[in-house]
Amino acid sequence: MVTSITSFGRSGLYDWMVQRVTAVVLVAYAVFMIFYLAFGDELTFEQWKGLFDGTAMRIFTLLALLSMAAHAWIGLWSVSTDYIKPTGARFLFQSVCGLLTFIYVVWGIQILWGI
Amino acid sequence: MLVSVYRYNPETDDAPYMQDIHIDIPGGKDIMVLDLLQLLKDKDPSMAYRRSCREGVCGSDGMNMNGKNGLACITPLSAVVEKDKLVLRPLPGLPVVRDLVVDMGQFYKQYEKIKPFLINDTPAPAIERLQSPEERAELDGLYECILCACCSTACPSFWWNPDKFVGPSGLLQAYRFLADSRDTATRERLAELDDPFSVFRCHGIMNCVSVCPKGLNPTKAIGKIRNMLLQQAT
Ligand code: SF4
Numbered sequence: 001m002v003t004s005i006t007s008f009g010r011s012g013l014y015d016w017m018v019q020r021v022t023a024v025v026l027v028a029y030a031v032f033m034i035f036y037l038a039f040g041d042e043l044t045f046e047q048w049k050g051l052f053d054g055t056a057m058r059i060f061t062l063l064a065l066l067s068m069a070a071h072a073w074i075g076l077w078s079v080s081t082d083y084i085k086p087t088g089a090r091f092l093f094q095s096v097c098g099l100l101t102f103i104y105v106v107w108g109i110q111i112l113w114g115i
Numbered sequence: 116m117l118v119s120v121y122r123y124n125p126e127t128d129d130a131p132y133m134q135d136i137h138i139d140i141p142g143g144k145d146i147m148v149l150d151l152l153q154l155l156k157d158k159d160p161s162m163a164y165r166r167s168c169r170e171g172v173c174g175s176d177g178m179n180m181n182g183k184n185g186l187a188c189i190t191p192l193s194a195v196v197e198k199d200k201l202v203l204r205p206l207p208g209l210p211v212v213r214d215l216v217v218d219m220g221q222f223y224k225q226y227e228k229i230k231p232f233l234i235n236d237t238p239a240p241a242i243e244r245l246q247s248p249e250e251r252a253e254l255d256g257l258y259e260c261i262l263c264a265c266c267s268t269a270c271p272s273f274w275w276n277p278d279k280f281v282g283p284s285g286l287l288q289a290y291r292f293l294a295d296s297r298d299t300a301t302r303e304r305l306a307e308l309d310d311p312f313s314v315f316r317c318h319g320i321m322n323c324v325s326v327c328p329k330g331l332n333p334t335k336a337i338g339k340i341r342n343m344l345l346q347q348a349t
């Protein structure tokens with residue numbers, strides 16, 4: 001057993017599962033968006049705003065946003081433990097990633113509910 | 116033909132170097148890379164490599180031949196030589212002791228970690244612990260591993276984290292005991308493996324499968340361990 005306190009959920013299985021589930025959510029969101037933009041009518045501001053006014057769309061978007069955050073954290077954490085060997089540099093990299101992720105989540109929520 | 120061999124003697128060399136040697140191969144038969152090494156050693160007795168059984172059983176002569184790991188004793192020249200040239204290097208990712216000889220300490224440490232022995236806390240029967248032919252068949256494709264380290268030293272995840280990632284060879288053996296009907300320590304074994312490194316550092320690129328000289332499939336075994344962990348946790 002290798003202990004690790006900076007991974008997402010401490011258990012390898014948990015991280016692995018989260019990575020898979022969030023990937024599915026992200027694919028679903030991406031496919032939805034591509035279809036909406038490609039096959040919908042001419043996009044107007046009202047229509048775009050209307051889309052994000054609905055509670056369902058907000059839930060879906062928030063889910064995708066949180067999935068993105070978790071997915072990115074697990075992925076970048078793995079990359080950093082593979083390639084950045086000095087502990088200080090690795091910790092710095094992980095801190096920057098964590099901070100950026102947090103900022104994006106808060107910012108995303110603000111945009112989503114600010115419409 | 117031209118053979119380029121990795122040479123390093125820490126007592127006399129400042130740094131490793133590649134030595135180019137032109138050598139005539141006796142015609143008539145397709146000799147093995149190990150035979151070629153013997154020819155090189157006849158010329159230069161300081162050349163160091165390991166070998167023992169010379170028939171793919173002991174696992175001591177794992178090395179990197181033209182970029183691919185394998186056992187020198189069962190690899191014919193015709194299978195690896197390209198444009199009349201052969202590059203021989205030690206197994207990648209492990210410290211070099213001398214020339215083609217690597218320090219396998221890290222590799223064995225991972226093997227030790229998975230407790231490669233049968234654990235059974237029920238009283239021993241008078242004669243032996245029996246298995247049905249089906250139960251025994253579960254171990255096929257697992258027990259044949261000769262610990263040559265060709266797979267683990269071809270695995271990028273093992274290169275980056277040889278102290279934390281068990282590696283394909285160790286995990287194949289871990290599954291060999293998880294799959295054994297006579298072993299009662301399944302829970303403890305799985306608990307030891309459920310961290311972000313031991314098993315889950317495998318990204319399934321299957322380098323291990325492509326090099327295993329015994330034709331084994333560590334990636335499949337790793338998948339089965341993952342499924343066992345999943346089953347236990349959900
Ligand atoms: S799985 Fe194959 S390559 Fe790996 S140590 Fe065993 S025999 Fe060698």
Ligand code: SF4
Pocket residue numbers: 269270271272273282283316317318319320321322323324333334337
């Ligand atoms: S499949 Fe897994 S164990 Fe095999 S080489 Fe790839 S990362 Fe390593």
Ligand code: FES
Pocket residue numbers: 165166167168169170171172173174175176177186187188189
């Ligand atoms: S010498 Fe034993 S496996 Fe090659």
